[in-house]
Amino acid sequence: MSITRRKLLVLMPAAAVAWEYVLADQPEGSPNYKTTDHWWGMLLDITKCIGCGSCVRACQLENHVPDGYYRTWVERYVVRDWGFGNIGVDSPDGGKNGFPVLADKEGKSFFVPKLCNHCADSPCTQVCPVGATFISPDGVVLVDKKYCLGCRYCIQACPYGCRFLNPETQTAEKCSLCYHRITKGLTTACCEVCPTGARQLADLKDPADPVHEFLKTHSVQVLKPHLATGAKAFYNGLDGSVR
Amino acid sequence: MNFDGFMYPNEVELQWSVLIVLYPFLTGLVAGAFILASLERVFLVEAVKPTYRLALLTALAFLIVAPLPLQLHLGHPERSFEMYLTPHRSSAMAMFGFVYLWYLMAVLVVEIWLDYRKDIVLMMQSFKGLKKCMYWTMTLGSTNISNESRRVDNRVGWLITLIGIPSAFLLHGYVGFIFGSVKANPWWSTPLMPVVFLFSAMVSGIAAVMLLYMILSKIHGREIDQRCVDTVARYLLYTFLIDFSLEMLDLIHRIYEADESFRSLDFMVHTRLYTSQVVIQIVAGTVVPIALLGITQVLRLNANVRKRLYAIAGSLTLIGIFAMRWNVVIGGQLFSKSFLGYTTYKMGFVAREGLLTAIVLTLLPLVILWVLVNLLPPWPEKNAAVVSPSTPRQLAD
Numbered sequence: 235m236s237i238t239r240r241k242l243l244v245l246m247p248a249a250a251v252a253w254e255y256v257l258a259d260q261p262e263g264s265p266n267y268k269t270t271d272h273w274w275g276m277l278l279d280i281t282k283c284i285g286c287g288s289c290v291r292a293c294q295l296e297n298h299v300p301d302g303y304y305r306t307w308v309e310r311y312v313v314r315d316w317g318f319g320n321i322g323v324d325s326p327d328g329g330k331n332g333f334p335v336l337a338d339k340e341g342k343s344f345f346v347p348k349l350c351n352h353c354a355d356s357p358c359t360q361v362c363p364v365g366a367t368f369i370s371p372d373g374v375v376l377v378d379k380k381y382c383l384g385c386r387y388c389i390q391a392c393p394y395g396c397r398f399l400n401p402e403t404q405t406a407e408k409c410s411l412c413y414h415r416i417t418k419g420l421t422t423a424c425c426e427v428c429p430t431g432a433r434q435l436a437d438l439k440d441p442a443d444p445v446h447e448f449l450k451t452h453s454v455q456v457l458k459p460h461l462a463t464g465a466k467a468f469y470n471g472l473d474g475s476v477r
Numbered sequence: 478m479n480f481d482g483f484m485y486p487n488e489v490e491l492q493w494s495v496l497i498v499l500y501p502f503l504t505g506l507v508a509g510a511f512i513l514a515s516l517e518r519v520f521l522v523e524a525v526k527p528t529y530r531l532a533l534l535t536a537l538a539f540l541i542v543a544p545l546p547l548q549l550h551l552g553h554p555e556r557s558f559e560m561y562l563t564p565h566r567s568s569a570m571a572m573f574g575f576v577y578l579w580y581l582m583a584v585l586v587v588e589i590w591l592d593y594r595k596d597i598v599l600m601m602q603s604f605k606g607l608k609k610c611m612y613w614t615m616t617l618g619s620t621n622i623s624n625e626s627r628r629v630d631n632r633v634g635w636l637i638t639l640i641g642i643p644s645a646f647l648l649h650g651y652v653g654f655i656f657g658s659v660k661a662n663p664w665w666s667t668p669l670m671p672v673v674f675l676f677s678a679m680v681s682g683i684a685a686v687m688l689l690y691m692i693l694s695k696i697h698g699r700e701i702d703q704r705c706v707d708t709v710a711r712y713l714l715y716t717f718l719i720d721f722s723l724e725m726l727d728l729i730h731r732i733y734e735a736d737e738s739f740r741s742l743d744f745m746v747h748t749r750l751y752t753s754q755v756v757i758q759i760v761a762g763t764v765v766p767i768a769l770l771g772i773t774q775v776l777r778l779n780a781n782v783r784k785r786l787y788a789i790a791g792s793l794t795l796i797g798i799f800a801m802r803w804n805v806v807i808g809g810q811l812f813s814k815s816f817l818g819y820t821t822y823k824m825g826f827v828a829r830e831g832l833l834t835a836i837v838l839t840l841l842p843l844v845i846l847w848v849l850v851n852l853l854p855p856w857p858e859k860n861a862a863v864v865s866p867s868t869p870r871q872l873a874d
Contacts, residue, residue: 304486323483323817348485357661363571364559383559384552386492387570393661395485395814399492404552461660477815 264417272372273439275466278347282432285345289424290330296423303398304328305409306349313475314341321475346476350396350409354464358388379405393461482818491810491822494830496546498806501652502799503543508649509682510536518638524708530855532686533589538846569655580648584641591634593853595622649678663738664809669727676720681798683713684791703780710787714770721763741816749811754804762797766790
């Protein structure tokens with residue numbers, strides 16, 4: 235096959251555009267990762283969380299989260315059986331350094347790790363005026379920092395309080411499920427450091443993932459199910475008082 | 478620590494400031510003023526004619542400024558044009574950009590231009606130098622003001638107003654939808670929100686034009702057309718009654734239904750929002766002006782007393798509607814989405830999103846209106862004075 239120089243010059247930009255499309259299905263730097271083969275979520279076992287805050291610290295280090303803002307945090311619930319204000323919650327510094335000992339031993343107490351729920355029908359991506367926040371084909375809600383206007387509509391739309399405006403970049407920020415790690419076959423920073431295995435990254439499309447067995451044998455729940463966001467942060471042992 | 482109870486850690490800081498309060502307030506004035514103008518044009522309410530052009534100019538002045546608070550609020554204002562270039566179709570905010578542009582360019586500017594075209598041509602002919610050049614530019618090269626062309630102007634203008642009414646409804650109803658469609662926030666999430674926003678917009682726009690008409694008449698030493706202000710005040714009362722009924726319906730529905738958010742919201746209204754919601758919005762900004770306007774309908778008061786009551790009622794109305802916007806925007810961020818805590822809003826004075834900026838942005842439309850009124854006088858008599866006696870002859874030529 236012969237090709238003239240003129241034809242080659244015409245074809246080269248077209249080939250470059252086509253190559254962009256080819257690469258689009260493969261996250262940067264992970265040529266063997268195919269987005270359509272995965273559907274990510276997370277399993278959070280409240281019965282196992284000890285409120286040590288390792289996950290919060292690991293996340294802040296891994297993702298350079300500015301002080302005072304949180305991609306993930308831990309809440310401590312203290313629930314008494316009755317009365318006005320029977321639900322007490324605290325999360326000092328997002329639970330980063332653990333929790334002070336409870337003075338009052340009345341009622342039950344437990345820890346709830348929180349993060350972006352990576353909703354399949356996420357209200358935050360719905361409202362973004364330019365599509366800077368989007369759901370990747372593998373089910374992770376991400377933010378394109380180079381495109382975000384910083385209008386904060388997504389922050390208002392998130393029912394779980396998972397988003398914030400990064401004061402340095404002036405763009406919306408949230409948990410990316412350590413996308414830079416999971417596309418390389420690693421787990422998230424928070425799951426990596428959790429000493430009790432209370433957090434488990436789950437690939438719902440992978441038949442070999444132990445999450446399937448867990449979901450079959452346990453009663454799991456998502457946060458605020460009435461909002462029908464298609465949340466993919468599944469909680470085991472979730473108390474009705476948790477919001 | 479500036480919060481009580483428990484807030485999700487990222488919620489402590491408020492995201493939408495006083496500038497976002499200002500934004501629906503300004504667009505509301507635009508929609509309301511335009512709807513008042515359409516009363517004369519489409520519904521042939523002759524009595525409000527003296528306010529027709531002023532209402533259009535008021536709408537334009539406020540519409541020009543309306544996007545500024547948004548721009549100042551954005552983390553990256555330089556990227557805002559992306560909303561037009563690559564809009565996200567499922568986003569209420571993105572689509573609003575087009576509604577705004579449609580309303581500004583296809584409705585308001587065209588209607589004003591058609592209505593003023595003859596005056597612009599006459600003024601171009603009566604002035605010299607830079608002013609002539611300016612008015613010549615404003616004619617857009619269309620200098621034919623024969624009766625036939627005026628007839629076409631009127632017909633097209635009527636059509637534009639007809640399209641403009643649903644557009645004005647859309648403009649502000651849509652602002653309500655931006656808030657009302659946020660299901661994460663029970664303070665905002667109600668299908669009544671667009672309707673309440675729309676009627677409150679009409680209330681604020683009518684009150685603003687009524688006040689501006691009375692103030693400008695005083696400044697220019699003209700007599701206030703009593704029949705006109707009586708009619709405008711009557712429409713203000715009717716619209717206000719609908720608006721108040723809708724807001725009360727929303728309130729009663731919330732109290733009776735008492736869903737999971739109710740206890741939290743009720744506590745907020747009785748504490749942090751008490752002054753702005755109960756005292757300023759409901760009592761001083763709604764009940765009192767409705768009572769004052771009602772008195773003018775029931776009692777036979779002399780013209781001067783009526784005018785004074787209208788002025789007081791109009792001013793209180795604007796304060797009340799501003800408070801309503803405040804309570805929606807700021808109130809909607811004071812409570813935690815966990816319903817277990819409350820934060821506070823601290824407004825800076827000299828800051829990008831501070832009080833001073835808000836004051837400047839509130840006054841800016843009035844400055845623009847002053848320029849517009851001088852450029853395109855809304856009073857027919859004044860136009861006659863501007864045009865020299867020789868002009869009709871030139872026209873005939």
